[in-house]
Amino acid sequence: MSTGVERIAAAFAAAPGRAALMPYLMGGFPNVAASRAIGEAYADGGADLVELGVPFSDPLADGPVIHAAGTRALAAGATVPAVIEVARSLAERVPVVLMCYTNLVLARGVERFADELADANVSGLIVPDLPLEEAPAALAACDAAGLALVPLVAPTTPEERLARIGAQARGFVYAVSVTGTTGERAGLDATALLARVRAHAQVPIALGFGISTAEQAAAAAAAGADGVIVGSRLVRAAADGEDVRALVAALAGALA
Amino acid sequence: MPALTELEAAWIEARADAGFQADLARLLGDYAGRPTPLYEARRLSEAVGHPVYLKREDLLHTGAHKINNALGQALLAKRMGKTRIIAETGAGQHGVASATACALLGLECIVYMGTEDMRRQQPNVQRMGLLGATVEPVEAGARTLKEAVSAAIRDWVTNVGNTHYIIGSSVGPAPFPALVRDLQRVIGDEARAQMLAQAGRLPERVVACVGGGSNAIGIFVPFVDDPEVALVGVEAAGDGIETGRHGAPLTLGGRGGVLHGAFSAIMQDEDGQILEAHSISAGLDYPGTGPQHAHLRDTGRATYEAVTDRQALAAFQRVARLEGIIPALESSHAVAWVLDAGPSALDLICLSGRGDKDLAEALSALESQDPPAA
Numbered sequence: 001m002s003t004g005v006e007r008i009a010a011a012f013a014a015a016p017g018r019a020a021l022m023p024y025l026m027g028g029f030p031n032v033a034a035s036r037a038i039g040e041a042y043a044d045g046g047a048d049l050v051e052l053g054v055p056f057s058d059p060l061a062d063g064p065v066i067h068a069a070g071t072r073a074l075a076a077g078a079t080v081p082a083v084i085e086v087a088r089s090l091a092e093r094v095p096v097v098l099m100c101y102t103n104l105v106l107a108r109g110v111e112r113f114a115d116e117l118a119d120a121n122v123s124g125l126i127v128p129d130l131p132l133e134e135a136p137a138a139l140a141a142c143d144a145a146g147l148a149l150v151p152l153v154a155p156t157t158p159e160e161r162l163a164r165i166g167a168q169a170r171g172f173v174y175a176v177s178v179t180g181t182t183g184e185r186a187g188l189d190a191t192a193l194l195a196r197v198r199a200h201a202q203v204p205i206a207l208g209f210g211i212s213t214a215e216q217a218a219a220a221a222a223a224g225a226d227g228v229i230v231g232s233r234l235v236r237a238a239a240d241g242e243d244v245r246a247l248v249a250a251l252a253g254a255l256a
Numbered sequence: 257m258p259a260l261t262e263l264e265a266a267w268i269e270a271r272a273d274a275g276f277q278a279d280l281a282r283l284l285g286d287y288a289g290r291p292t293p294l295y296e297a298r299r300l301s302e303a304v305g306h307p308v309y310l311k312r313e314d315l316l317h318t319g320a321h322k323i324n325n326a327l328g329q330a331l332l333a334k335r336m337g338k339t340r341i342i343a344e345t346g347a348g349q350h351g352v353a354s355a356t357a358c359a360l361l362g363l364e365c366i367v368y369m370g371t372e373d374m375r376r377q378q379p380n381v382q383r384m385g386l387l388g389a390t391v392e393p394v395e396a397g398a399r400t401l402k403e404a405v406s407a408a409i410r411d412w413v414t415n416v417g418n419t420h421y422i423i424g425s426s427v428g429p430a431p432f433p434a435l436v437r438d439l440q441r442v443i444g445d446e447a448r449a450q451m452l453a454q455a456g457r458l459p460e461r462v463v464a465c466v467g468g469g470s471n472a473i474g475i476f477v478p479f480v481d482d483p484e485v486a487l488v489g490v491e492a493a494g495d496g497i498e499t500g501r502h503g504a505p506l507t508l509g510g511r512g513g514v515l516h517g518a519f520s521a522i523m524q525d526e527d528g529q530i531l532e533a534h535s536i537s538a539g540l541d542y543p544g545t546g547p548q549h550a551h552l553r554d555t556g557r558a559t560y561e562a563v564t565d566r567q568a569l570a571a572f573q574r575v576a577r578l579e580g581i582i583p584a585l586e587s588s589h590a591v592a593w594v595l596d597a598g599p600s601a602l603d604l605i606c607l608s609g610r611g612d613k614d615l616a617e618a619l620s621a622l623e624s625q626d627p628p629a630a
Contacts, residue, residue: 056529057397057529057530057531058402058406058515058516058530060406060409060410060413060516060517061413063410067396071396071397074529079527080527080528102514103513103514103515103522103524103528103530104527104528104529105528106513106514106528107511107513107524107526107527107528108527108528129514129517131257132257156258156259156416157257157258158258161257161258178414179413179414179415179416179417180410180413180414180415181410181413181414
């Protein structure tokens with residue numbers, strides 16, 4: 001059985017297009033069973049990896065669309081164990097990277113959490129409100145479980161900090177394309193950010209926050225991203241009952 | 257993180273700068289009304305059976321201790337070259353204080369406020385508008401302080417280049433709790449000196465309400481090294497701790513957690529989801545608390561207790577009738593604890609704010625009580 005770190009590396013290497021496509025799924029939204037089906041549709045549409053969000057009461061890094069989806073998921077009864085079960089089932093199709101806020105990790109204990117994720121065949125963990133300074137315990141637990149602890153960097157991250165983040169990145173670096181929260185945006189140019197991260201990272205770089213259209217996904221790949229993360233657009237599609245499989249397929253097509 | 261590092265460096269520099277300190281002292285004195293009196297509340301003392309002194313932060317400009325912090329941070333923001341100020345507010349006092357400081361210093365001001373709090377604190381919403389601030393309604397969650405803080409943090413990470421976030425309490429990521437503590441300790445520094453001058457002794461107990469905990473940390477800090485002085489923080493028990501409808505994470509105990517970038521005592525479920533707080537007092541309606549208070553609790557230096565909405569309302573009325581002072585519902589929690597706490601040689605209560613803003617809420621709650629309190 002391969003480790004999560006290896007599965008992520010293989011997924012980036014095997015991505016058929018110019019960049020790997022990693023759609024974001026809000027676990028438990030609109031309910032647990034439906035979120036599993038949406039994840040399946042992502043896989044059917046050509047997702048190379050799936051970022052699975054664990055709903056949190058106070059999602060500081062998220063914009064209104066994902067925040068609202070998380071609130072609805074919690075109201076519909078989503079729990080951390082239920083989302084881990086969604087991950088377990090999706091992991092049979094495609095590598096799953098869990099996006100989970102710090103307090104949910106701390107509540108279970110970082111070692112237990114990493115072990116539970118590894119047991120569910122989750123490949124990586126993103127903790128958006130875990131700064132580098134607080135990361136050592138989580139990194140050790142993830143390393144021990146074969147799970148990739150994926151760090152985030154932003155356009156405001158200084159050079160010296162990028163170097164330290166890059167040195168301990170596992171799986172990939174999540175480059176946040178904008179200063180701010182998740183959500184769809186009109187214009188984006190991440191070339192400079194991607195070049196800065198590249199200088200410090202030995203792992204692939206996935207670009208996220210603000211990417212919603214096929215054109216933006218293609219532009220991200222052209223700007224040098226190894227992976228493209230699309231979140232709010234797809235969560236909005238799920239909320240509105242759009243055909244998410246077709247949307248993912250269009251995004252994958254734009255990266256081909 | 258870079259923004260927090262920048263802020264910390266700027267604060268360390270400003271704090272050591274005599275010019276900055278002189279500017280702040282002048283504003284706190286001539287503009288805000290410091291020093292505030294230490295008042296021996298004789299009729300209240302008689303009622304409880306021991307001497308009670310009130311530190312009168314309610315007499316400050318804008319009506320609460322919040323102005324100490326808002327003026328200090330607005331001056332700091334100006335020094336850092338920021339032109340846009342954001343703030344969150346629960347009871348509206350910090351929003352008004354921030355709007356006031358921004359009007360004074362010519363800064364743009366946006367205040368995030370939960371729509372439930374806007375309803376409860378309508379006069380303060382109107383004040384902020386008059387002072388030129390924009391009040392941004394926050395619809396998420398329970399539409400109270402927690403969501404307002406989240407909305408402000410989201411704005412700050414998006415607009416950090418030109419924007420300073422004046423956080424209103426000793427919460428949030430470092431260096432905010434330390435920055436707010438430094439700006440609020442003027443309460444305790446004054447009170448300690450006044451106590452010695454007026455009573456010739458230190459108090460047996462220093463009592464303050466705790467939501468985020470800024471007035472409490474401000475009055476506690478100068479007494480921390482006086483082992484004979486007990487420090488008592490009073491949280492909101494809301495409908496009663498046992499009902500789960502409260503705002504008393506320190507009293508509740510349990511494992512700590514991370515809310516708004518700080519590890520401290522919080523109200524959370526088994527998964528780590530943050531629970532909604534409840535208090536009649538908008539300023540105490542917060543499921544977290546400042547990390548310094550969790551530390552004072554865990555080291556045994558301070559104790560934390562909680563009083564219910566009903567007890568706070570009764571104290572609100574008692575202070576009005578005994579002393580001719582209408583305290584904020586927040587501060588009424590501290591008074592309520594003293595009313596029931598038993599003998600003491602001398603209690604010092606931080607009367608953190610005045611209750612004008614609470615009249616509608618308090619009177620309607622009193623009317624619906626059966627039988628009426630007091």
